[in-house]
Amino acid sequence: MKKMGTETWQKRVTLLVNTCDAYADLWGPFFTLLKRYFEPLKMRILLNTETKDFSFEGLQIEAVHSSAASYGERMRDALSHVDTEYVLLMLDDFFLHKPVRQDRLQQVVTWMDNDKDIVYFNCDVTAAARDFEVNRYPGYRRLPAGNRYILNLQSAVWRTEKFRAYWQHDVSPWDWEERCNVLTAFQPRDKFYCVISEKDRFLEYGYTAGQWMGVCHGKWVEHDVVPLFQKERIEMDFSKRGFIDLTNRPRSIEHETDRVSRYSRVEKCLGRKYLLPYFIFCRRCNLYSKLHHCAVDEDYFHYLQRKAELQIKSGKKMLLGPMQR
Template sequence: MQYSILINTCDKFEDCWDPFFKLFKLYWSDCRGTIYLNTEYKDYSYPGLSVVPVKGCVGKSFKGKFATWSSCLKWALDKMDSDIVLYMQEDYFLKAPVKNDLVEKYVKLMYEHPDIKCIHLTDQAVRTCGKSEYENLDIVEFNQRYRVSCQAALWRRDELYALIREYEDAWQFEEFGSQRSAVMKSKYLCVSRDFVKLNQFEIIPYIFTGIVQGRWYEETVPLFEKHGIEMDFTKRGMLKDAPKKPFLKRVKYRLNKIKAIWIQKKELKKLKKKYVNL
């Protein structure tokens, strides 16, 4: 069954790409999905892997210096011709072999059951509320803050399209997209926690996540050392040394969030009118 793997990124995270794909090649050698790297302008290739650089901002017009996170995601989806997309990010560094047979099993399941819009492949993403009719898959609870999660998951491409609002950043996409998906009553599943367990049995074993607040998460250091990956960690610095955000920056964030919440209320009102009789 055909599917795409989207490695979501932006050009300022270029320092992650070589380590990511070195570990990808090592730990997912039997991957048969088409790999897309969601760059903004930059080209990229890695020896022994067929990586398609999206270069989504090339030829596009948008307000401001950079395109929004959601716009870049939409442009990446435009480049794909498969109905199923496995979402990952450039700092989800693999640390053990991927269970490719299970990934392909769930891709096949989604093709056979079009009502399944998403399958979360980790126990670290969402809350569930009971068993589904499918083996080792639970039903994702509707009312939760991050029902839509950017951790590793298989998505139906048209579902992602329906959730995207091009003015949103990644955090708004997760939080507000979760609210929209609940109104849409989309069917999401998640691997059962008595089947997949962090550091015990994982379908896609990776670090959650390698870069936080623009700084390296400490777990990346021994992983890179183990695999001979050279990295100057001083350029970004380590998460444990991150300074507290300046007061004015925190105030600006809260004011922007108030505005975003107001826009989201109007969006939900529209969606409720559309889906209430479905």
């Protein structure tokens, strides 16, 4: 296939920045770093928020306003404005640390052109039940359908029609990542690829497995943003939000302790037909936890992220038990 020029491939991708009015103070630093490290940036930019508008010299920013009650509805509203085959997802606190690797983004678009079953190429190092197609696309491996956290909001190039399809339920972002992965088991042809290690990402915005960056629960993550903004000469009054105490942070989503509450939540989010698949999904997760002796006081998410990182650093293959991250 003939190599596309920068302007050609960028016209086929829409940059979707998910945010809200309450986080408008992040937009200045976000777009400052976006323009600085994503150059040239010719693609259309959609800012998904409620009522506010925003402009930044040299960037094509269009605010998409939505008064929808649920995050799922707001996502569908925003995606209805996307008229390109692909969408590059970012969140408002994905402050770029380094120049974007546009050659890798361009290559991703070419790969997705050549295989219409590919749903995304993701920047997350997502642990998997077993490896598929390692380095078939250099720097990436395929995630098995139904894998935990296969649906996540880390930066990724999505096939727009598939991204829309996976947002057909009125769920919160945490429910989408936590409950909706079972949806991928019903689409066995869909292919999802994540980076093998952090060095393979096309965007670098400070995220590492099991670590927090940007803003957490409405407060700044001090160890990430303070040195970054100082280095980039971005002025910010951190006292208005304050800094998060990561050792005592609240939960993003309540993990129900009794089975009735948990499955009631699944039924509310996805509908009754997904209860049995979710039951099987949970049994596999619990089996993995028992086989691999997760510490009782360690969060399952952090355990699996740490496990994946240790294996990547040691160069071992990720041939681990059922569902993990």
